[in-house]
Amino acid sequence: MRSVLIAAVVAAAVARNAPAQGPNDVPELARRVEVRRTAFGVPHIKAEDLRAAAYALAYVQLEDHGPRVAIGLLRARGEMGRWFGRDSIEGDFSAKRDYALAVERYAQIDQATRDVYEGFAAGVNRYVALHSEEFPAGFTPNFTGYDVAARDVNTASPAQARRFLARFEPPRQRGPGDPAPSSEEGVDVVEEGSNAWAFAPSRTRSGRAILLRNPHLSWTAGYYEAHVTVPGVLDFYGDFRIGGPFGVIGGFNRHLGWATTNNAPDLDEIYALDVDPSLPDHFLFNGTSLPVQRELVTVAFKNGPGISTETREVWRTPLGPVIHRDSGKVYVLRAAAEGEYRAGEQFLRMMRAQSLAEWKEAMRVRARVNSNFTYADRAGNIFYVWNASIPALPHASGGDTTAVPARGIGDVWTRYVPWDSLPQLLNPRGGYVRNENDPPYHTNLRQVLDRAKYPANFPEPLLRLRSQLSLALIDPPKKVSLEDVVALKHSYRMLLADRVKGDLVAAVRASSPTPPVSEAIASLNQWDNTAGHTSRGGVLFEIWWRKYIEGTDADTMYAQPWTVEAAASTPRGLKNAARAVEAFAWAVEETTRRYGRVDVAWGDVHRVRIGTVDVPVGGCGGALGCFRVLNFRTDPDGKRSVIGGDGWVIAVEFTDTPRAYSVLAYGQSPREDSPHHADQAEMFARGEMKRVAFTDRDIESQTIRRYRPGAIAP
Numbered sequence: 001m002r003s004v005l006i007a008a009v010v011a012a013a014v015a016r017n018a019p020a021q022g023p024n025d026v027p028e029l030a031r032r033v034e035v036r037r038t039a040f041g042v043p044h045i046k047a048e049d050l051r052a053a054a055y056a057l058a059y060v061q062l063e064d065h066g067p068r069v070a071i072g073l074l075r076a077r078g079e080m081g082r083w084f085g086r087d088s089i090e091g092d093f094s095a096k097r098d099y100a101l102a103v104e105r106y107a108q109i110d111q112a113t114r115d116v117y118e119g120f121a122a123g124v125n126r127y128v129a130l131h132s133e134e135f136p137a138g139f140t141p142n143f144t145g146y147d148v149a150a151r152d153v154n155t156a157s158p159a160q161a162r163r164f165l166a167r168f169e170p171p172r173q174r175g176p177g178d179p180a181p182s183s184e185e186g187v188d189v190v191e192e193g194s195n196a197w198a199f200a201p202s203r204t205r206s207g208r209a210i211l212l213r214n215p216h217l218s219w220t221a222g223y224y225e226a227h228v229t230v231p232g233v234l235d236f237y238g239d240f241r242i243g244g245p246f247g248v249i250g251g252f253n254r255h256l257g258w259a260t261t262n263n264a265p266d267l268d269e270i271y272a273l274d275v276d277p278s279l280p281d282h283f284l285f286n287g288t289s290l291p292v293q294r295e296l297v298t299v300a301f302k303n304g305p306g307i308s309t310e311t312r313e314v315w316r317t318p319l320g321p322v323i324h325r326d327s328g329k330v331y332v333l334r335a336a337a338e339g340e341y342r343a344g345e346q347f348l349r350m351m352r353a354q355s356l357a358e359w360k361e362a363m364r365v366r367a368r369v370n371s372n373f374t375y376a377d378r379a380g381n382i383f384y385v386w387n388a389s390i391p392a393l394p395h396a397s398g399g400d401t402t403a404v405p406a407r408g409i410g411d412v413w414t415r416y417v418p419w420d421s422l423p424q425l426l427n428p429r430g431g432y433v434r435n436e437n438d439p440p441y442h443t444n445l446r447q448v449l450d451r452a453k454y455p456a457n458f459p460e461p462l463l464r465l466r467s468q469l470s471l472a473l474i475d476p477p478k479k480v481s482l483e484d485v486v487a488l489k490h491s492y493r494m495l496l497a498d499r500v501k502g503d504l505v506a507a508v509r510a511s512s513p514t515p516p517v518s519e520a521i522a523s524l525n526q527w528d529n530t531a532g533h534t535s536r537g538g539v540l541f542e543i544w545w546r547k548y549i550e551g552t553d554a555d556t557m558y559a560q561p562w563t564v565e566a567a568a569s570t571p572r573g574l575k576n577a578a579r580a581v582e583a584f585a586w587a588v589e590e591t592t593r594r595y596g597r598v599d600v601a602w603g604d605v606h607r608v609r610i611g612t613v614d615v616p617v618g619g620c621g622g623a624l625g626c627f628r629v630l631n632f633r634t635d636p637d638g639k640r641s642v643i644g645g646d647g648w649v650i651a652v653e654f655t656d657t658p659r660a661y662s663v664l665a666y667g668q669s670p671r672e673d674s675p676h677h678a679d680q681a682e683m684f685a686r687g688e689m690k691r692v693a694f695t696d697r698d699i700e701s702q703t704i705r706r707y708r709p710g711a712i713a714p
Contacts, residue, residue: 027055027122027126027710027711029051029052029055029056029119029122029123029126029710030052030055030126030708030709030710030711031708031711032047032048032049032052033045033046033047033048033052033053033055033056033708033709034046034047034706034707034708035056035059035060035706035707035708035709036699036700036703036705036706037703037704037705037706038693038699038702038703038704039690039693039702039704040664040667040668040676040679040680040690041064041667041668041669041674041675041676041679042225042226042227042668042693043056043057043060043226043227044226044227044229044693044699044703045057045060045226045227045228045229046229046230046231047228047229047230048230049115049230049233050112050115050116050119050230050233050234051115051116051118051119051122052119053116053119053228053229053230053234054115054116054117054118054119054120054123054245055119055120055122055123055126055709055710056123056709057119057120057123057226057228057240057245058119058120058121058122058123058124058127058245059123059124059126059127059709059710060226060709061224061240061242061243062123062124062127062128062131063127063669063709064224064668064669064670064671064674064676065222065224065242065669065670065671066134066671067134067135068222068242068243069124069127069242069243070124070127070128070135070139070141070143072151072242072243072244073121073124073141073143073147073148073151073243074141075091075095076095076098076099076102076147076148076150076151077095077099077141077143077146077147077150078091078092078093078095078096078098078099078299079092079141079299079300080092080095081299081300081301081302081310082299082300082301082302082307083136083139083141083302084136084302085301085302085303086301086302086303086308086310088301089299089301089310092299093297093299093312093314094155094157095150096297096299097155097297097314098150098153098155099146099147099150099153101150101153101155101339101341102146102147102149102150102152102153102341103146105153105341106145106146106149108341109149109341109342109344109345110345112345112348113344113345113348114145114149116148116245116246116344116348117145117146117148117149117245117344118144118145118148120145120148120244120245121143121144121145121147121148123709123710124143125142125143126709126710127710128140128141130710130712148244148245149341149344151243151244151246152244152246152341152342152343152344152367153339153340153341154337154338154339154340154341154343154367154369155338155339156268156320156321156333156334156335156338157321158321158323158333160268160333160335161268161270161323161331161333161400162400163400163401164270164323164324164331164400164401164402164403165323165324167401168324168326186633186634186640187633187634187643188621188631188632188633188643188644189631190217190218190631190643190644190645191216191621191622191623191629191631191644191645192216192217192218192262193215193216193261193262193436193437193622193629194213194214194215194216194259194260194261194262194435194436194437195212195214195216195261195434195435195436195466195470195489195627195629196211196212196213196214196259196260196261196372196374196434196435196436197210197211197212197374197432197433197434197470197474197485198210198211198212198259198374198375198376198382198383198384198432198433198434199211199376199382199431199432199474199480199485200380200381200382200427200431200432201380201431202431203430203431203432203477203478203479203480204479204480204481204653205479205480205481205484206481206482206653206655208378208380208653208654208655209376209377209378209380209381209382209653209654210376210480210482210485210651210652210653210654211252211257211258211259211374211375211376211651211652211654212259212485212489212649212650212651213238213239213250213251213257213258213259213260213374213648213649213650213651214259214489214646214648214649214650215239215250215259215260215261215647215648216629216644216645216646216647217644217647218643218644219642219643219644219647219665219666220670221241221644221647222241222242222243222247223239223241223242223647223648223664224239224240224241224242224664224668225238225239225648225662225664225668226238226239226240227693227694227699233352234253234348234351234352235253235254236251236252236253236351236352237251237252237253237658237660237692237694238250238251238252238257238650239251239648239650245344246343246344246347246348248260248368248371249347249350249351250650251351251650252652252654252658252660253351253352253353253354254378254657254658255353255354255355255377255378255379255654256353256354256355256356256359256375256376256377256378256654257375257376257377257652257654257658258350258359258373258374258375258376259373259374259375260371260372260373260374261371261372261374261435261436261437262370262371262372262437263370263371263372263386263387263388263437263439263440263459264370264459265370265386265388265389265390265458265459266390266391266397266399266457266458266459267335267336267337267369267370267388267389267390267391268333268334268335268336268400269333269334269391269393269397269398269404269412269413270323270331270332270333270334270398270400270402270403270404271319271331271332271334271403271404271405271406271411271412272329272330272331272403272404272405272406273285273317273319273329273330273331273332273406273407274328274329274330274407275325275328275329275330276289277328279291281294281315283317283330284407285406285407285408285409286407286408286409287408290317290318292315292316292317292322292330293315293316293317294313294314294315295313295314295315295316296311296312296313296314297311297312297313297314298310298311317330317332319332319334319406319412320332320333320334320335320338321333329403331403332406334391334412334413336369336388336389336390336391336416337366337367337369337389340366340367340369341367342365342367343367343368345365345367346362346363346365346366346367346368347368349361349362349365350362350363355377355379356375356377356379356381356383359375359377363385363387363419364419366389366416366419368387369388369389370387370388370389371387372384372385372386372387372435372437372440373385373387374433374434374435376652376654377654378654378655378656378658381426381427382426382427382428382431382432382433383424383425383426383427383433384424384425384433384434384435384440384443385419385422385423385424386422386423386424386439386440387419387422388417388422389416390416390417390422390455390457390458391413391415391416391417391457392413392415392416392417392455393413393455393456393457394410394411394412394413395411396456397456397457417455423440423441423443423449423454423458424440425443425444425447425449428443428444428446428447429444429446429447430444430445430446430447430475430477431477432444432474432475434467434470434471434474435467436464436466436467436470436622436627437466437467438462438463438464438467439458439459439460439461439462441461442461442463442467442471442567442568445471445475445568446475461564461567462562463562463567463568464562464622464623465495465496465499465622465623465624465625466495466622466625466626466627466629468495468567468568468569468625469491469493469495469625469626469627470627471568472495472568473488473491473627474488482651482652482653482659482660482661485651486651486661486689489627489628489649489651490618490628490687491627491628492530492531492532492535492618492619492626492628493529493530493625493626493627494529494530494531494538494541494620494624494625494626495624495625495626496545496623496624496625497527497529497538497541497624497625498529498625499558499571499572499573499625500545500558500572500573500574501524501525501527501529501541503559503573503574503577503580504521504524504544504574504580504584505521505524505525507574507577507578507580507581508521508580508581508584509521510577511581513581513585514585516588516592516598517584517585517588519598520540520584520588520598520599521584523536523537523540523598523599524537524540524541527541530618531602531606531618531619531620531624531626531628532602532603532618533601533602533603533606533616533617533618533685534601534602534603534616535601535602535618536599536600536601536602537599538602538620539591539595539600539601539602539605540587540588540591540598540599540600542620542624543587543590543591544580544583544584544586544587545624547583547586547587547590548574548576548579548580548583548584550583554623555571556575557574557575557576558570558571558572558573558574558575559572559573559574559575560572560573594638595638601616602616602618603616603617603618604616605638605639605640606618606619606630606632606639606640606641606642607639607640607641607642608641608642608665608681608682608684608685609635609639609641609642610666610667610677610678610681611672611677611678611681612678613678613681613682613685615681615682615685616685617630617642617684617685618687619645619646621645628645628646628687629645629646630642630644630645630646631643631644631645642665646665646684647664647665647666647684648662648663648664648665649662649663649689650662650663650692651689652692657694657695658694659692659694660691660692660694661689661690661691661692662689662690662692663680663683663684663688663689663690664680665680665681665684665685666680666681667679667680667681
């Protein structure tokens with residue numbers, strides 16, 4: 001490993017000392033690519049080869065997002081401290097290992113993927129050369145394909161064992177000089193999840209498959225809409241996460257498409273190895289004494305006008321990194337995908353696939369270690385897989401708090417559960433598949449997967465309210481058009497209200513309420529149970545619900561908790577009527593205090609605020625049972641503005657030429673002076689989406705600017 005680190009350092013030094021291109025030179029890559037920006041700033045990249053396409057993709061990302069892209073590559077190289085000081089070095093130590101592996105394995109990546117990595121690096125370098133004012137003085141990192149590839153390397157980190165390591169940390173009391181904990185009151189937790197649907201031809205009016213991709217993360221997550229075409233090689237439209245060519249990509253080509261939704265497989269195990277009492281820094285395994293390997297990692301950091309270094313030691317075993325040593329044990333984290341470096345290669349193969357069989361072969365690379373994948377294609381197939389590089393355990397799982405004793409190779413996992421044995425559905429009854437981050441078993445209510453068929457370290461069944469609303473929207477056997485799917489996606493229904501409002505109304509009316517409370521419950525009874533922007537009642541209901549479950553686990557506050565036997569109709573009802581009544585009386589006063597009336601419209605409170613845009617919006621948190629998920633913060637004026645949730649949405653119908661709609665709520669650029677900073681915000685707030693330009697004819701008709709990126713005349 002030490003030799004790998006040396007090689008990485010040498011490679012980085014060569015890259016830094018390479019001659020920079022002059023700002024007035026026209027790079028050869030720029031001659032081989034054209035960017036056409038269409039309405040809303042979407043870049044359509046048409047290139048002669050993959051290297052030129054990736055060059056342009058990097059350049060347009062920097063045009064719209066600026067230094068964030070270059071800083072991401074610095075982070076991958078392990079040079080944050082070198083450019084920004086000692087307070088930025090923490091991530092550099094683990095990044096150095098990732099970078100070293102990227103260098104070591106680079107020649108094993110296929111040529112097409114290396115072309116993408118090298119083209120992307122060249123695009124970043126060109127932008128930096130032409131826009132030096134956006135970067136620190138003397139910023140000339142001269143990125144290479146190694147830096148871009150390092151973003152796709154997966155290595156285990158002790159942070160993955162945080163809950164286990166907490167057992168060894170003594171509890172600490174806050175002292176008199178310590179700052180008080182910061183308050184996040186008024187700021188929702190951003191629900192990092194997604195929704196995905198696929199409809200078979202039997203369920204669509206056109207007789208063609210339809211796919212919906214709907215990730216919801218923080219509105220700073222960096223989804224970036226783009227179309228990349230290399231004739232005869234690639235023609236892909238979708239989202240590219242800012243910072244590289246192969247983020248967690250979703251989208252479509254002429255033949256097929258897919259969406260990802262987060263899952264949470266049990267990918268890691270912690271093993272307790274016995275120390276060798278006769279040799280320092282050795283452990284016993286398979287009846288043999290083996291050394292714990294010591295690695296020294298040195299990073300540089302900016303120290304005023306100079307550069308200083310800091311060195312840390314890391315201990316490893318062939319099973320994985322050492323995370324703790326104590327009481328005669330060496331604790332080792334054995335993590336799935338340790339050292340995996342082919343994520344970019346896998347995604348490029350998926351983007352170029354022309355059939356379900358080719359797409360599955362790409363998935364079997366297993367460099368993307370988790371996420372649900374929902375798929376549809378022009379041939380009419382729909383498919384779902386709970387994707388995970390999940391270990392085939394020879395023992396019960398220790399979870400994230402227990403170490404499993406290991407004295408030999410038979411005690412540890414050595415292979416994954418085969419990809420074709422993972423939970424999956426192909427063209428099921430009912431003509432749909434879907435996922436909203438819950439376990440895979442109820443992907444289709446008409447073909448429920450049997451939990452008993454899967455190993456013990458697979459998740460237990462669960463179907464939360466957001467998933468249940470999804471099923472309520474699409475399980476009924478009704479044929480849908482692409483436009484119907486868009487309308488269903490923007491449903492404002494709040495399923496929690498359907499489940500508990502009746503009990504609340506009955507309890508309050510039976511409590512001899514005061515006149516204000518009586519009027520409020522009468523108003524709430526008339527509410528349509530939605531979070532639509534004109535709907536009146538949802539604000540009061542949410543404030544009441546938060547008070548009702550305050551200090552408890554919400555799942556314990558229903559009269560009938562969720563059960564697998566009634567998976568799509570529970571939980572429901574209120575367990576504690578007296579508490580519900582008390583909370584409602586408080587909520588009536590609180591809502592009136594905050595907003596002047598109990599029946600304030602949802603959109604009078606909940607807003608999209610980007611740039612000069614300030615408009616009402618409908619949608620709510622998944623815990624309230626919304627499918628159109630939005631998370632908010634309370635602004636100084638008392639209004640609540642979106643900070644996360646739905647942001648990037650795309651729906652595509654696989655006609656002979658794909659037909660699609662999309663919206664990127666927070667726009668192509670966070671730059672406030674960009675015309676594409678807030679130009680989709682009002683559209684999103686209205687629940688509308690734009691037509692995607694996919695064919696050359698449509699792109700030409702919508703083109704507002706065309707250019708060769710980085711080509712500047714002398």
